[in-house]
Amino acid sequence: MxxxxxxxxxxxxxxxxxxxxxxxxxxxxxxxxxxxxxxxxxxxxxxxxxxxxxxxxxxxxxxxxxxxxxxxxxxxxxxxxxxxxxxxxxxxxxxxxxxxxxxxxxLGMLHVQPHELIAIGDGESLAGSARLVIGPGTGLGVSALIPAGSEWVPLATEGGHVSFAPTDELEVAVWRSLKDQFGRVSVERILCGQGLVNLYRAIAQYRSLPMPLSQPAEVLAAGLGGDTLAQEVLARFCRILGEQAGDAVLTVGGRGGVYLCGGILPRMADFLRCSAFREGFEAKGRFVDYMGKVPVWLCTAEYxxxxxxxxxxxxxxxxx
Structure with missing residues (x-):
């Protein structure tokens, strides 16, 4: 055996x-x-x-x-x-x-090494509070860790399939474009690999620009390489991720912090750190101070x- x-x-x-x-x-x-x-x-x-x-x-x-x-x-x-x-x-x-x-x-977040976590903005973990885990890859995964004495209970969710709620005119245009294609617009239609392409096409349509790229890796590489349209797409991707993560923190009371995971974000770590992620994350009206105290970490662990x-x-x- x-x-x-x-x-x-x-x-x-x-x-x-x-x-x-x-x-x-x-x-x-x-x-x-x-x-x-x-x-x-x-x-x-x-x-x-x-x-x-x-x-x-x-x-x-x-x-x-x-x-x-x-x-x-x-x-x-x-x-x-x-x-x-x-x-x-x-x-x-x-x-x-x-x-x-x-x-x-x-569960894996409890076993990664400190050097495999990159802080995105400020904040300090509140002891005894839930922690959110969210990450775009082939799809959008969402979970949370809930403290239960000396143990942590991981939540099994399908939070990537909640409805996308636009917050400005550009996002309204993105929502309309995706609604025409899919009927219902979940956040996973934007916050995943194929979502990068969906977002790229929607913003190109809104700006009346050509859209020569068709693969997630192409959009990512072009954005990191300075292509104006693709760079706007990555910037908006980060902001929408921040908005969605912030909503989820409010839902689960995740003042213990947020772990960002998945296959996409570690490949754009520097871009994410300088993006409007925290702006979208904290833009919660009367709860802006609440959100400003919540730490966020990008997990770079391989497995x-x-x-x-x-x-x-x-x-x-x-x-x-």
Whole structure:
């Protein structure tokens, strides 16, 4: 029998796997596999075990970028879908714990190193208060950490799918453009990789400018490279992220602070620090002073979701 348990962080694009020893969160044999290369979870799971030479495991905790309640699991941003009980049997597992990806991300924040957190503005964490976890990647993930004695309870949410509320004329124009395309405009239509492209097209339309870029990486690179339109898009992306994070802080009472995660933000860390993120974050009318005291940190750790999945194996406050 293997001494290891397997942990995973399954997103819309990639499946990240690692092995951990009982009661530990130190990650070993980390691998990243493209989800598109496999028909379903079991193919990637078994390919990883074969690659590492472990053979088999009997315990696994996997984080998924989708709701994980109930028997039927269907990924939001890729083609994987399975029955929980049937998959557990197929994989030969005694324990098969499933977490929402941002539930795991939240747990992971408790195990990142101080040098992997960059402060965005000022503020000081209020002891005993909730902490928000939010991050744009293939989608927009939202979670929170709620203190419960000596433990933290991670919330499983779909906060990325709340409605987008514009705050000025440009954002109203963006909302109208996206409403014409999608009917309902959630914040994830803007605050994710494809959202960068959606925002780029909407602002180009509003400014009556050509829109030659079509991929998220192109918009990001052009904005960081000084392209005027793409730079405006990144600036507005940061402000809207600040607005949304601020709304979520008010909702959960997140005066313990905000962790910014996901695959996009670490690639534009300097831009984010100099952006209007804090302006949007704090612009809450009568609660501007309240918001000004809330600290925000950009997480640059490479595998926080895997750390959270490892922590989720043993955390008694996690339902999975």
């Amino acid at each position: 293997s001494e290891y348990a397997l942990v995973g962080d399954i997103g819309g694009t990639n499946a990240r796997f690692a092995l951990v020893k009982p009661g530990r969160v130190e990650l070993e044999h980390i691998r990243t596999l493209p989800c598109a290369d496999f028909e379903n979870l079991d193919g990637a799971f078994n390919a990883y075990l074969a690659e590492t030479g472990v053979g088999s495991v009997t315990r696994a905790c996997l984080a998924f970028a989708c709701p994980v309640q109930g028997e039927q699991i269907r990924m939001t941003n890729n083609h994987w879908a399975f029955n929980r009980t049937a998959m557990q049997q197929t994989l030969g597992l005694d324990q098969f714990r499933l977490l929402n990806d941002f539930t795991a991300m939240a 926080p979701g895997l750390l959270g999945a490892a922590a989720g194996l043993e955390n008694p406050m996690v339902n999975g």
